[in-house]
Amino acid sequence: xxxxxxxxxxxxxxxxxxxxxxxxxxxxxxxxxxxxxxxxxxxxxxxxxxxxxxxxxxxxxxxxxxxxxxxxxxxxxxxxxxxxxxxxxxxxxxxxxxxxxxxxxxxxxxxxxxxxxxxxxxxxxxxxxxxxxxxxxxxxxxxxxxxxxxxxxxxxxxxxxxxxxxxxxxxxxxxxxxxxxxxxxxxxxxxxxxxxxxxxxxxxxxxxxxxxxxxxxxxxxxxxxxxxxxxxxxxxxxxxxxxxxxxxxxxxxxxxxxxxxxxxxxx
Amino acid sequence: xxxxxxxxxxxxxxxxxxxxxxxxxxxxxxxxxxxxxxxxxxxxxxxxxxxxxxxxxxxxxxxxxxxxxxxxxxxxxxxxxxxxxxxxxxxxxxxxxxxxxxxxxxxxxxxxxxxxxxxxxxxxxxxxxxxxxxxxxxxxxxxxxxxxxxxxxxxxxxxxxxxxxxxxxxxxxxxxxxxxxxxxxxxxxxxxxxxxxxxxxxxxxxxxxxxxxxxxxxxxxxxxxxxxxxxxxxxxxxxxxxxxxxxxxxxxxxxxxxxxxxxxxxxxxxxxxxxxxxxxxxxxxxxxxxxxxxxxxxxxxxxxxxxxxxxxxxxxxxxxxxxxxxxxxxxxxxxxxxxxxxxxxxxxxxxxxxx
Numbered sequence: 068x069x070x071x072x073x074x075x076x077x078x079x080x081x082x083x084x085x086x087x088x089x090x091x092x093x094x095x096x097x098x099x100x101x102x103x104x105x106x107x108x109x110x111x112x113x114x115x116x117x118x119x120x121x122x123x124x125x126x127x128x129x130x131x132x133x134x135x136x137x138x139x140x141x142x143x144x145x146x147x148x149x150x151x152x153x154x155x156x157x158x159x160x161x162x163x164x165x166x167x168x169x170x171x172x173x174x175x176x177x178x179x180x181x182x183x184x185x186x187x188x189x190x191x192x193x194x195x196x197x198x199x200x201x202x203x204x205x206x207x208x209x210x211x212x213x214x215x216x217x218x219x220x221x222x223x224x225x226x227x228x229x230x231x232x233x234x235x236x237x238x239x240x241x242x243x244x245x246x247x248x249x250x251x252x253x254x255x256x257x258x259x260x261x262x263x264x265x266x267x268x269x270x271x272x273x274x275x276x277x278x279x280x281x282x283x284x285x286x287x288x289x290x291x292x293x294x295x296x297x298x299x300x301x302x303x304x305x306x307x308x309x310x311x312x313x314x315x316x317x318x319x320x321x322x323x324x325x326x327x328x329x330x331x332x333x334x
Numbered sequence: 335x336x337x338x339x340x341x342x343x344x345x346x347x348x349x350x351x352x353x354x355x356x357x358x359x360x361x362x363x364x365x366x367x368x369x370x371x372x373x374x375x376x377x378x379x380x381x382x383x384x385x386x387x388x389x390x391x392x393x394x395x396x397x398x399x400x401x402x403x404x405x406x407x408x409x410x411x412x413x414x415x416x417x418x419x420x421x422x423x424x425x426x427x428x429x430x431x432x433x434x435x436x437x438x439x440x441x442x443x444x445x446x447x448x449x450x451x452x453x454x455x456x457x458x459x460x461x462x463x464x465x466x467x468x469x470x471x472x473x474x475x476x477x478x479x480x481x482x483x484x485x486x487x488x489x490x491x492x493x494x495x496x497x498x499x500x501x502x503x504x505x506x507x508x509x510x511x512x513x514x515x516x517x518x519x520x521x522x523x524x525x526x527x528x529x530x531x532x533x534x535x536x537x538x539x540x541x542x543x544x545x546x547x548x549x550x551x552x553x554x555x556x557x558x559x560x561x562x563x564x565x566x567x568x569x570x571x572x573x574x575x576x577x578x579x580x581x582x583x584x585x586x587x588x589x590x591x592x593x594x595x596x597x598x599x600x601x602x603x604x605x606x607x608x609x610x611x612x613x614x615x616x617x618x619x620x621x622x623x624x625x626x627x628x629x630x631x632x633x634x635x636x637x638x639x640x641x642x643x644x645x646x647x648x649x650x651x652x653x654x655x656x657x658x659x660x661x662x663x664x665x666x667x668x669x670x671x672x673x674x675x676x677x678x679x680x681x682x683x684x685x686x687x688x689x
Contacts, residue, residue: 238467
């Protein structure tokens, strides 16, 4: 791919950033997850045919090394040697994992209040993750609604193409867009994730029990006071009718209200 | 008389100004570019001659820029060629950021943000950004609304949870240091716009019927949103439009004409739709259009494209600092008083863009 895209010869500066990026990718993933000398014969990789290959298959690492050595069509044997060389020099293959672990388990990290506003894509995906929804085959709607929230592709310089500054997302478009994502992201017509919303995840009981369940799942404070319940038009202590439509309505509302809280929107 | 309005259209991605307003008779230009990437002087695809020329090189608008040509010849649009950054960079990301800040220093904000800080902008919707976010030029500005369409500023329009969501957002974020202000803005706008653009009976957004037809492109959506805000008398003073896609490193011969067509037709429709309104755009060729503009003129010196005249032997040399244009727009049109704090370390010299 690197060769195909001419990235091996592309230089915007004295350094070849593409090469550097590949090496970073290699070390981020860890060599043991990366190399697979079957990459030219990917069907033979265990699990590849059902979409779950045991290792990460990527030709680029070979290419960045060999192309820089001027070898356009390396043999399988030669590639294997290069792979072994990388493995041999990676004496601490989990070094990135160790660093990440040290950062996130440090008391200071845990005690620091979240201050980074999630971007619309991250917000929606974290909603899916929190409620255990399965991301299906997102197509048109997902992109359309993310764009509506200002999450457009390639508007900002690489690496992600999206601003990393919270202030750039603290605007009416992104925020109201996130309201819509929280409200509609699990709808069937949205066609991006699947979760059976007619199921009583909270184990039955009152409307308040249902709301309490979802605030627990989203790790947020219970958000509904008397005024809110009145605005919704429900008695918190009333039982939920034994009707999937009511359960679905309750689940959706509680998920949206739990997601649109500072505890969940910030990280 | 209502307060003047400024609309800034940014052609993002580094638009090829030499194809938009092209020196078609310049020998160096002809030598440097294949015919497919030049505006021609003859044949069906010939460019549209500008009746006022900055130099004897037969400047022509791109053939698809009929609307721009019409506005120029009606003396409503002025062209400032070879305008831009004097400390140029070939990265359009860097160039855009520099032009939008128009000042050094990380906390200076954007040039529009600094102007807004001097003004008592009031009204329901004084500042509107129609792009995907608030552009750097508005950095530091208060009361910015970002929306592609006005109805996008209504919270959960028509949804049963809308009242409780508004309350939750207000209670949960009202005092938040980062998003308290935009949430507050959103709730205010949502409440105001509901009564103005929703049908009382159905609760649906009322269609915005324009007297003129707009071409079917994204830029038209932005212009229509701005036109609607003006017609609704929401107190609009500044609107920004991001028109992207001009990063035509490849396939320029196909893509560029389409973009020019979109720009030209949408701008012409907007001009007809908002008579009395004004709009301004800028790029490496900058254009200023609207009431009070001494249009039909090419302003500034044309440096030519000989090797000696090029910047670093490669790029069109800049003879007019872009801030000259911005400063004149703010002072002559918007009545800005303190240009020194808007454009620090820069002394504007009026170009005579306005009457």
